[in-house]
Every structure is written in structure tokens, then in C-alpha cells.
Amino acid sequence: MAQNETTKLILYVAGETPKSLAAIANLERICSEHLDNRYEVQVIDLKKEPRLAREHSIVAIPTLVRQLPAPIRKIIGDLSDAEKVLVSLNVKGAQ
Numbered sequence: 869m870a871q872n873e874t875t876k877l878i879l880y881v882a883g884e885t886p887k888s889l890a891a892i893a894n895l896e897r898i899c900s901e902h903l904d905n906r907y908e909v910q911v912i913d914l915k916k917e918p919r920l921a922r923e924h925s926i927v928a929i930p931t932l933v934r935q936l937p938a939p940i941r942k943i944i945g946d947l948s949d950a951e952k953v954l955v956s957l958n959v960k961g962a963q
Contacts, residue, residue, distance in 0.1 A: 874906050879909065881911060883915045894948055914926065930947070932957075
């Protein structure tokens, strides 16, 4: 990933369940600690916009999608393992 490239992330959740809230908190922590203000996060609540699950091929929640930089990558779960998230998103050592 280029040094100054912005990472665009979309987190799909379903309401304010403990798992959804944990995923949001974990993502905020990971981004602030490792992406050095080079990120944009959008949280989509599929309870409010259920049609997006089908349109965006979301089969489980919470799901984190890295839109940019390409290629698109997806991670399912509460994002509690920061190391796994960083490796999956290919942003290891981003700071």
C-alpha cells in the first residue's frame, strides 16, 4: 500500500448487538493505532438498510470490507484480533 494512500473501510452490522458494538470499537482502535489518519470508515446498519446485504454480498455480520485500495477484502467477525485484521487488510506496518 502506498505511504499516503487512504484506506476506505465499510463495516456492516445489524443493530446495536454486543458483537456489532465490539466490532465498531475494535475497528476504531485498530484504525487510530495503525492507519495514522489515512482511513475513512463507514458503518452500515443492515437492520436499517437490509437490501444492502444482498447488493453488497454480505452473508454474515459483522463484516468489514476494505473498498480501497483495491482489491476488495472482507473480514467477518468482531475484529478483536488486531493482528489478524491488519494482515487480512494488508495494512501490516501501516504506521
